[in-house]
Amino acid sequence: MRKQIIAGNWKMNGTIASGSILIEAFNSFLSDKELNVDVVVCPPFTALERAVCLTRDKHIEVGAQNMDYHDAGAYTGEVSPLMLNEVGVTYVILGHSERREYYGEMDSMVNEKIKSAFHHNIQPIVCVGESLAQWEANETISFIHSQLDGALKDIPAEQASELIIAYEPIWAIGTGRTATADQAEEVCKSIRQYINELYNGNVADKVRIQYGGSVKADNALKILSEPNIDGALVGGASLLVDDFTSIIMAAQELSVTES
Numbered sequence: 001m002r003k004q005i006i007a008g009n010w011k012m013n014g015t016i017a018s019g020s021i022l023i024e025a026f027n028s029f030l031s032d033k034e035l036n037v038d039v040v041v042c043p044p045f046t047a048l049e050r051a052v053c054l055t056r057d058k059h060i061e062v063g064a065q066n067m068d069y070h071d072a073g074a075y076t077g078e079v080s081p082l083m084l085n086e087v088g089v090t091y092v093i094l095g096h097s098e099r100r101e102y103y104g105e106m107d108s109m110v111n112e113k114i115k116s117a118f119h120h121n122i123q124p125i126v127c128v129g130e131s132l133a134q135w136e137a138n139e140t141i142s143f144i145h146s147q148l149d150g151a152l153k154d155i156p157a158e159q160a161s162e163l164i165i166a167y168e169p170i171w172a173i174g175t176g177r178t179a180t181a182d183q184a185e186e187v188c189k190s191i192r193q194y195i196n197e198l199y200n201g202n203v204a205d206k207v208r209i210q211y212g213g214s215v216k217a218d219n220a221l222k223i224l225s226e227p228n229i230d231g232a233l234v235g236g237a238s239l240l241v242d243d244f245t246s247i248i249m250a251a252q253e254l255s256v257t258e259s
Contacts, residue, residue, distance in 0.1 A: 001258055002208050004224065004251035005164060005231035007040040007125060008238025009065060009093060009212075019047040023054045025241045030059040030248070036255040038231070039248055040091050040125075041238065045079055052088040063091030063125065066099055069109070069116035081120035092117055093233075095127045095151060097170045107150025114151060118159045125164045125210070125233065126151055128191070132171035140169075141190050148194055157199045161206040165191055166233040172213030174235060181219075184211045185226035192228050217246035224251055 014022065023041060030039070042063040043051050051062045068078035084092065094117065095110035110126065117124040128147040130140045144167070152160060167187050172178050179187075188209045196204035211223050212233030223229060231251060237243035 002206070002230045003036065003038055004255055005038040005040065005208055005210065006234065006244075006248050006251050007042060007063060007091070007093075007164075007166075007210065007231070008234050008244055009042045009096070010044065010239060011065065011098075011235065012044060013239055014043060014047065016047045016050050019043045020050055020054060022239065022241065023051055023060065026060060026245065027054065027058050029241065029245045033059065033249075033252070035059050035248075035252055037248060037251045042091070042093055048084075048089055049087045061090045062088070063093060063123075064089050065093050065096070067092050067094075067113060067117070067122075069112040071116075081116050081122055084122060085120055089122065091123045091125060091164075093125045093127065093166075095147075097127060097129055097168060097173060101170075107147055108153075110151045111153050111155070114155060114159075114163075118155075118162075123162070123164065125166050127166045127168050127212070127233070129168040129170050129173075129213075135169060135171055140187060144187065144191065145194050148191070148198070152198060157203050160195070160199055161203040164208045164210060164231075165195075166210040166212050167191060168212035168233060174214070176214055178214040178216075178219055178223075179211070181222045181226055184223055185228055188226065188228040215247060217243045217250075220247040221250040221253065224254055 040061045040063045042065050094113045099105045114124050128144045130143045134143050192204050208230040210231040210233045211229050215232045215234050216237050
């Protein structure tokens with residue numbers, strides 16, 4: 001059985017001070033819980049070191065929202081995997097649609113970042129997803145398969161099996177619109193089937209696939225109940241204590257039921 005993973009992407013929100021208050025609230029809520037769910041928070045770069053300190057020996061891991069694939073060099077404004085290692089980050093979000101749209105990141109760059117993340121023992125959360133125009137033109141599956149082709153080029157099976165893939169339809173990110181559970185499951189199932197084609201059934205069975213896109217407390221349980229959805233990449237709701245902890249507990253409810 002694949003373990004559910006709930007990750008909060010804070011994007012460019014919060015300071016070290018406000019992020020610390022948020023994490024301490026999460027810690028307080030989760031302190032007496034026995035969780036069978038992986039929980040990750042991804043604050044801005046400036047807050048990462050403090051986040052790692054606050055989550056040490058707690059239920060929460062810390063991820064970065066992006067990284068460069070070079071170890072060092074003349075890459076002004078970038079953050080390297082060595083820097084993330086030094087801080088103690090264990091996850092990194094790669095290929096988010098906002099990085100692709102606003103900063104021109106291509107599948108080939110995402111591919112280099114995945115390779116670098118694995119090399120430095122940082123767990124990549126790889127984002128894929130289609131635009132509203134692609135969704136309406138029924139091009140979702142073919143487009144996401146092409147993203148996977150580019151992102152996973154030359155990634156060996158043993159690494160691919162450790163991947164977390166986040167399906168985030170661009171039209172549902174921060175818009176309040178959400179794919180129905182059935183729609184999300186259809187795409188996540190197709191991702192798993194395509195991983196099977198690219199690698200094998202064993203890899204496909206191990207890959208964890210999240211759904212992201214306006215996931216909230218009131219829709220999380222239904223979405224997470226789908227057989228090919230193994231967690232959520234949560235945006236705005238991860239900045240709200242009640243909402244994020246409710247999503248975590250929805251995942252925990254499912255893990256208890258399935259066990």
